């Protein structure tokens with residue numbers, strides 16, 4: 490660890506500020522692939538491939554990462570923890586094995602149905618259950634840390650719900666995407682119908698995919714804006730996602746998380762409401778030490794080191 494003390498005078502908001510001591514800490518990279526401390530799950534493998542970056546891998550490869558009851562519960566536990574983890578600034582989501590995910594576990598789908606005989610009570614219970622399933626992906630959107638998803642091969646049904654709640658989507662050349670729900674007699678209900686049209690900015694295409702359940706291949710996913718990069722294979726897709734996550738993690742966490750909160754808010758509000766929201770947000774956050782830290786680093790032409798958040 491490298492420590493460097495020096496005195497700097499800086500102008501901020503019309504005031505001259507003396508920064509008595511600037512401590513620069515050298516980067517201590519974690520060894521990738523090791524399970525991240527405190528993140529132990531049955532269906533998810535969480536590792537730390539870079540400093541401040543966590544990789545959450547869907548980890549039921551023998552069942553094609555089908556989403557079972559443990560998965561729906563553990564994703565919420567995982568992302569609630571990520572949200573407040575000062576050692577995490579960005580997240581990569583990937584799938585273990587042959588493909589990204591085969592969607593909801595079809596062998597467990599019958600167990601969704603409550604036992605009540607009265608239709609009203611049954612419906613109320615089911616409504617609560619669907620809301621909890623929705624929370625599984627909404628918690629990724631509510632997590633202030635950017636989430637980059639690396640899709641390879643198949644991304645089916647619930648997989649589309651998952652990836653449309655992420656911030657950034659990359660895929661491999663062999664990736665394909667399928668809003669599969671109508672094929673299993675369902676209207677998609679955990680986010681695809683709400684988020685996909687906004688992600689691709691093409692209402693006609695979103696409806697076509699939802700009504701037909703046709704497969705969309707990687708090239709079309711790129712053209713329509715579902716993904717922003719195509720890489721040759723699974724490994725290079727994950728590596729590219731980790732590189733982007735590491736770049737994000739090197740920036741001010743106050744600025745990055747404020748950007749995410751503002752982008753999500755603005756998507757669902759008018760331009761004027763979005764502007765008012767960010768004005769209120771930044772009336773607090775512009776006072777952060779991160780503004781000074783970033784400015785000083787720029788002046789010194791050195792990488793900025795931001796305090797944990």
Ligand SMILES: CC/C=C\C=C\CC(=O)SCCNC(=O)CCNC(=O)[C@H](O)C(C)(C)COP(=O)(O)OP(=O)(O)OC[C@H]1O[C@@H](n2cnc3c(N)ncnc32)[C@H](O)[C@@H]1OP(=O)(O)O
Pocket residue numbers: 551552553555556587590591592593594595596619622643645646647648669670673675678679
């Ligand atoms: C409140 C509701 C919330 C969410 C709703 C979401 C809706 C959906 O997700 S709809 C989509 C449901 N998924 C599917 O219809 C896909 C079914 N699977 C497949 O079509 C194929 O498995 C495949 C994805 C194309 C992959 O094919 P392949 O690589 O040849 O693998 P398989 O030999 O078919 O499967 C290997 C192994 O995995 C099991 N498995 C695969 N998918 C699922 C699944 N969705 N649910 C449960 N299990 C699945 C499959 O049974 C095999 O298991 P074995 O024990 O080896 O037999």
